[in-house]
Amino acid sequence: MPLLECIGLTKRWGSVTTVDNVDITVNPGEVVALIGPNGAGKSTIFNLIAGTIRKSGGTVSFLGERVERLAAVDLARLGMSRTYQITSLFPQLTALENVRLALQSCTRSRLMPVPSKALRAQTTEEAMEWLDRVRLKAHANTIAATLSHGDQRLLEIATALAMKPKLVLLDEPTQGMSVDETRGTVELLKSLLKGTNMAVLLVEHDLEVVFGLAQRVxxxxxxxxxxxxxxxxxxxxxxxxxxxxxxxxAEN
Known part of the structure; x- marks a missing residue:
């Protein structure tokens, strides 16, 4: 059974159809890349799946259950996390605090304004482990807004993966990175996914990234x-x- 199954996804804005009857499946542990020219509808498809915009038609099933009416926060609690084309972090918090908040959001204490000492200690330890895995441990106490663009992208990946999702939607994770940063991120993602059953749906313009990571396109x-x-x-x-x-x- 597919982990994610989208059937007939459609989005219309008035008389304009930006997504037209698209089917997409992602199986457990599979890395699928969604590609196309600018304006093809990739980001809209992502937002339809993630519940951030309303569908004009079609269904979305996750873990075998219909979820197209669920909001993004509800999908996250079911095990679907995502990154964004434009980096989405808490800019005035440290790298450690950003990851720790992601971890806390997965606990029953997510609504507590002040976490208990035990929860704070647990999430701090786990957050440091994730920062180490994305090579940002030395920047744990650095304000996110002051990190380099490449490090901000890595921090966002860490916050998404720290939630231990069953499916992560990566929206152009290497956008704005240098060639060396991009290649390093591809290798890092391979190592982070190795040995897990985590599935990935990836939107990416860089074909080196696409064909370096994806098992299906x-x-x-x-x-x-x-x-x-x-x-x-x-x-x-x-x-x-x-x-x-x-x-x-293509030139015509």
């Missing part, structure tokens, strides 16, 4: 799905080459 163009398959098969698809990879008739 879904391609959309003008709101419609035009390909879905193994990376090498998608690379060779003439429709994908024309629409996205800039070869064949």
């Amino acid at each position: 879904v391609v959309v163009e003008q709101g419609r799905k035009i390909a879905d398959g193994l990376p090498e098969a998608v690379k060779a698809d003439p429709a994908v080459q024309r629409a996205y990879l800039g070869v064949g008739h």
Whole structure:
């Protein structure tokens, strides 16, 4: 059974259809990349899945249950976390505090304005472990807003993964990174996912990232799905080459 199953996802803004009857599945432990040219509808699809915008049509099932009417916060509690195209952190809190809040949100004490000493100690220890795993332990007490752009992206990944989701939606995790930072992030994500059953749905423009991480690639163009398959098969698809990879008739 798929972990995530989207059938007929559709979004209309008045007379304009930005997502048109798109099906997407993600299986447990699978890394799926969603790609397409600018304006293809990728971010809208992400927001439809994550419950941040209302669907015009279609269904979303997560863990075998229909969830398209649930808000983003409810999906997070079920085990779906995400990052954003524009970094979304608490900028005036430290790196440690950002991860600790993510961890606390997964506990029964998430609504407590002041956590107990025991919970604070537990989440601090776990947060430091996550910062170490994303190579930010030395910046634990650094205010998030003062971190470099690349380190802010890594911190956001840490906060998403620290919640131990069953599915994480990564929205352009390497956007704005240098070539070296991007390659380092790909290797880091591989190591973080290794040995887990965590699934990933990834939106990314950098094809080196896509083909370095994804086990399956879904391609959309003008709101419609035009390909879905193994990376090498998608690379060779003439429709994908024309629409996205800039070869064949893409220049016309």
